[in-house]
Amino acid sequence: MSEAETLFAALRQSANGDVVEMLERMVRDAPDHALNKMNALDLAAREGLAEERVVAALLNAVALGIFEMTWNVMCLSCAGVLSANKSLKTLDRRQYSCAFCAAGYETTLDNLVEVTFTVSPRVRRIAAHSPDGLSVAEYYRQVFWSSAIDLPADLEKVLDEVTLESVDLPPGERAILSLNLPAGTLIVFDPVTHTAQFLDVSGGETNERQNLSVIFNKVQVPVETIALHPGPLRLTLENRTDSRVLPAVWMANQVLDNLLSRRKPILTAKRLLTNQTFRDLYRTDTLAIGQRLKILSLTFLFSDLKGSTELYERVGDLVAFDLVDEHFRLLQEIIVSERGAVVKTIGDAVMATFETPDRAIAAAIRMREAMSDLGAQRQHQSLRLKIGIHEGSCLAVTLNAQQDYFGQTVNIASRVQSLAASRSIVVTKSVVDNAQTQALLASNGLKPALKRVALSGIEDEVSVYEIS
Structure with missing residues (x-):
C-alpha cells in the first residue's frame, strides 16, 4: 500500500466516506491546478456534497498531512491574494493594500481572509509547488488570484x-x-x-x-x-x-x-473559526499569544441549565451528572448541525458562536425542544434551558491557551442570557433585525416580545426580545 493509500485509509476513520472518495479520486486523477488553492464551498457545490462534510474532511486531511491549509488575505475588488499565510499567526498587519486596485483594507476575518487547501507534495507534486515554472496565465490562476474569482478555462486567451x-x-x-x-x-x-x-x-x-x-x-x-x-x-x-x-x-x-466580476462563495476565516472540527483540531494553535484579529459580525449564543444545583440535590450526583452530560452532548450536536461551534463550557453553561444570527436562532429553538424531550424521557421536567443571543463585532484572541473571543458583544450576549426565564430565548435587536432571522421566526410561528432593559456595565438601556 502506497503512502497516499495509507493516509486516505486513515482519513476514512474521521471523515465522510463519500467526501474521502472524492478527494482520493482528485489526488489520483485531477489536473494540477484543481489541487491547488482548493475552494471547499465551490468543491462541495460541484460535487453535490454537504459543505460542512467537505470542510471537515479537508481539515482532517490537513491534520494527516494529505493537504496543506493557507489563509489568504485577498483584495475585495480584484480578488488578488495580497498575503498568503500558513497560519493566522502571521496576519500581523492592521491594513493590507492592493497596488492593482489602489485600495486599502482593514484586517478583518469576515470576508477579507479566505481559507484554501493544496495537496501536499508528500502525496502528489503539482506545478504550483514550484511556482517559478508556471506560465504567466497559470501563475495568475494558481498564485495571484484567490479562489473567490471564477476564472474561465481559456484564461490565457482572455x-x-x-x-x-x-x-x-x-x-x-x-x-x-x-x-x-x-x-x-x-x-x-x-x-x-x-x-x-x-x-x-x-x-x-x-x-x-x-x-x-x-x-x-x-x-x-x-x-x-x-x-x-x-x-x-x-x-x-x-x-x-x-x-x-x-x-x-x-x-x-x-x-x-x-x-x-466573476465571483463565487469562499470559505472565510470567520466561518472556519465557527467550525467545530476546526476548533477541535486547532484549539490551542490558532492565534499567537497577544494577537487580536477583528471580526465585524459574529453571533454569540449563551445557554445555561436552570436549577441545576437543585437537580443535583433532588436526584443525586450520579443521575444529575448523567443528565447534564447528556445535555452537553445534545447541545453540541445541535450547534454543529447549525454550522456553529462550542467555544467553551462554564459550569452548566455553554458559549457558542455562529456565522449569522439565523443559525443561532435555529439552534436555540432546537435546543429548547431537545431539553424538553430529554426531561420527558428521563422524567425530570425541571430541565429548562435559558438562552441569550447577540450579534456584533468582536476580537478573536487566545485566552487560557485556546482560541476565544473578547469585546462588548461577548459581554452583552452573556448578560442577555441572564435575563432569560425558564424555556425562554432572549435576543437583541441586531439579531431580530436580521432578515433571515425574521423569516425563520415567522415560519415557526414565533413573535418576539420587545422589552427595554438595563444591563450591568452598559450605560444605556437596550432593546431585547423574548421568544417564549
Whole structure:
C-alpha cells in the first residue's frame, strides 16, 4: 500500500466516506491546478456534497498531512491574494493594500481572509509547488488570484485580450520594451511583487518617443498616475528581486472588468473559526499569544441549565451528572448541525458562536425542544434551558491557551442570557433585525416580545426580545 493509500485509509476513520472518495479520486486523477488553492464551498457545490462534510474532511486531511491549509488575505475588488499565510499567526498587519486596485483594507476575518487547501507534495507534486515554472496565465490562476474569482478555462486567451505587452524577467535582469500607446487607462503590473503603475494616456497623439522606467523590488510604495500621450513609449523594466517577475502592460477595458466580476462563495476565516472540527483540531494553535484579529459580525449564543444545583440535590450526583452530560452532548450536536461551534463550557453553561444570527436562532429553538424531550424521557421536567443571543463585532484572541473571543458583544450576549426565564430565548435587536432571522421566526410561528432593559456595565438601556 502506497503512502497516499495509507493516509486516505486513515482519513476514512474521521471523515465522510463519500467526501474521502472524492478527494482520493482528485489526488489520483485531477489536473494540477484543481489541487491547488482548493475552494471547499465551490468543491462541495460541484460535487453535490454537504459543505460542512467537505470542510471537515479537508481539515482532517490537513491534520494527516494529505493537504496543506493557507489563509489568504485577498483584495475585495480584484480578488488578488495580497498575503498568503500558513497560519493566522502571521496576519500581523492592521491594513493590507492592493497596488492593482489602489485600495486599502482593514484586517478583518469576515470576508477579507479566505481559507484554501493544496495537496501536499508528500502525496502528489503539482506545478504550483514550484511556482517559478508556471506560465504567466497559470501563475495568475494558481498564485495571484484567490479562489473567490471564477476564472474561465481559456484564461490565457482572455489575458491576451487585455495585455498590450508582457515579459518574463529573471532576477537581476532588465528589459526594454517599445510600445505604441493607445488612448485610455493602462496598468503596468507585476503579480509577483504586486507592483502597479497606472498610466493615463490621453490628449493629442505624439510622434516623439516617451520614456518610463519601472523598478520591481520587495518594497511597495504608493505611486501616482503618470500622464502620457498616445504614441511611442520606451518602457524600461528592472527586476531587483531574487526571483523572476512577470510584468505586463494591461488595458483597463471591458474584458478585464468582466473577468474580475466573476465571483463565487469562499470559505472565510470567520466561518472556519465557527467550525467545530476546526476548533477541535486547532484549539490551542490558532492565534499567537497577544494577537487580536477583528471580526465585524459574529453571533454569540449563551445557554445555561436552570436549577441545576437543585437537580443535583433532588436526584443525586450520579443521575444529575448523567443528565447534564447528556445535555452537553445534545447541545453540541445541535450547534454543529447549525454550522456553529462550542467555544467553551462554564459550569452548566455553554458559549457558542455562529456565522449569522439565523443559525443561532435555529439552534436555540432546537435546543429548547431537545431539553424538553430529554426531561420527558428521563422524567425530570425541571430541565429548562435559558438562552441569550447577540450579534456584533468582536476580537478573536487566545485566552487560557485556546482560541476565544473578547469585546462588548461577548459581554452583552452573556448578560442577555441572564435575563432569560425558564424555556425562554432572549435576543437583541441586531439579531431580530436580521432578515433571515425574521423569516425563520415567522415560519415557526414565533413573535418576539420587545422589552427595554438595563444591563450591568452598559450605560444605556437596550432593546431585547423574548421568544417564549
